[in-house]
Amino acid sequence: MDIKLKEKIKKYITGVWGIEILVVCVSLVTLTIGYYQSFNNTFAELGAGTFDALLNKDKYIQSMIYYESKDLSKEIYTDTNNLEDISILEYKNQHLSQNNYFYGSLFYILMNKETGEFTTNDVNLYKSVQIKENTVALLEEKINDYLKEFKFSSVRIDNKDIYNYYIESTNEKISKQNIDKYIEIYYRDPSVYSYLIKTESLTARSMILSTIFTMLLLLKIIVNSIFNSSNIHLEIKVLKRLFYVLKYGYKYKNTRNKMIISISGSVGVILVYLYLIAGIRNQNILITFLSKYPFKGTLILVLIPLMCVLYSLKKSLDISIINDGLKKINAGDLEYNLTNIGEREVKELVNNINQIKDGYKIALNEKIRNEKLKTELISNVSHDLKTPLTSIINYVNILNDRNITDEEKKDYLTILDKNSKRLKSLIEDLFEVSKLNSGKMTIEKQEIDIVSLVHQGVGEYSNLYEEKNLEFKVSSNEDEIFVDLDGKLMSRVFENIIVNALKYSLNNTRVYIDINARENSVEVSFKNISNYEMDFNTQDIFERFARADKSRNSSVEGSGMGLAITKSIVELHNGSIKIEVEGDMFKIYLIIPKK
Structure with missing residues (x-):
């Protein structure tokens, strides 16, 4: 037997269901009335x-x-x-x-x-x-x-x-x-009563079997209510669906027409039965039953087909409601979610539509965000390139003045050299980010000890900003962790993060670097205390020319492309990077697969 079928059977046997309670209540009332009438x-x-x-x-x-x-x-x-x-x-x-x-x-x-x-x-x-x-x-x-x-x-x-x-x-x-x-x-002749005996015997057997079934069902409900109270489901889906059809059926043309036809057909059945069939006697079990119990027979003849037809309208009604919801979404209400109702196929349709809508909403928001980022990129590039370029032009004009001294010329040339190098660095970073994002960058992997690579980066750059008195604490769960990666590019990653930590850490604090080898990957985390209030979006900080100091007037120099380059290099290695901010604590995590 299929495992899912076994699970469904087990769930049913060990549970209490609303329809069972309804069946037991109706059966008890019906049987009580039936037994009373049979013996009285x-x-x-x-x-x-x-x-x-x-x-x-x-x-x-x-x-x-x-x-x-x-x-x-x-x-x-x-x-x-x-x-x-x-x-x-x-x-x-x-x-x-x-x-x-x-x-x-x-x-x-x-x-x-x-x-x-x-x-x-x-x-x-x-x-x-x-x-x-x-x-x-x-x-x-x-x-x-x-x-x-x-x-x-x-x-x-x-x-x-x-x-x-x-x-x-x-x-x-x-x-x-x-x-x-x-x-x-x-x-x-006793044969006159043979059909009546068949009918009454069938009724008696039905009452006995119904009694046994009802008692077993009642026992199941009582036992599961005591021992499986967590598996109680009082919702009656059949009644819920019928009420649902009756409530919304007349709202839509398709279902309204079917309901009118169904009700008219039921009325026709009543009329045919009352005026044509009710006078026939002793011809078959059904006619005998209907003749002896005309009111019950009429209810059975009318309610059974009526309930079947109303129940069959469920999918038509579901589709009509879905169409109403789609009109709202098409009108631009992307916050509206279609109600997940109906049979399995309808639920799948609703889920797919909601997923398409959510995907479209995400794409739309991403497009708006990209347009915003493009505007900010142009503004930031213009600002970051214009600042050193303006400085270079101004000092060139000053150097053309014949009245300045040789000592002043030497100072101005130093400033020119500094700004030209900064401009060159900005342009190189810009080209590198573009190359990385274009997918044309190729990496040459080889087996490298990532612990040594981190120590090398710390040793090379930790002496910068000596006046800040920062201390690096590097720890690893293994002495050597070899990973297949491009050493040159990954050195750039650690360089960018270490330099950022030096730039933006609070004076006289520590920078913690933890290297942990997992089964299939290596996690490298950097933690430092910031010297400014961090109110940036942790996702936007990875964008090109994005900087924590949004005014871009900080005395700390930077192109704003370090983390963008870092993210691109890590993703080239099929890794991931994330940033967390906790108060003044800045945390950045790199997950790099071993192969």
């Missing part, structure tokens, strides 16, 4: 209840004959003035012909207890029972043989211990003076 009605009192048809068919048939003899008994008692004069019956029965005989009819025998004389509406009985002496015992024996021969089911009423159902159920006062003289026997 006229048929049950007579022995012709639903469960009698399942457990004792003979008793059921006899009870039904007893019940259905009421109208025939009433007719007999009315014609004979409560059996005072049965000559009218004898006259009627003697003139019965074979054409009046129907095998499934309800027959009666009226027999005098004293004389043994009898009368019956069964033409065949007269032919079968022919005796010379009409004694009661002999007559009853012959009648019983006849009933057995033709397999009739019968009810014997002695009018002493038991009376017919007409007498037992009528509110009229009936004189029993003449009635006590007669024995009444009502009988008919």
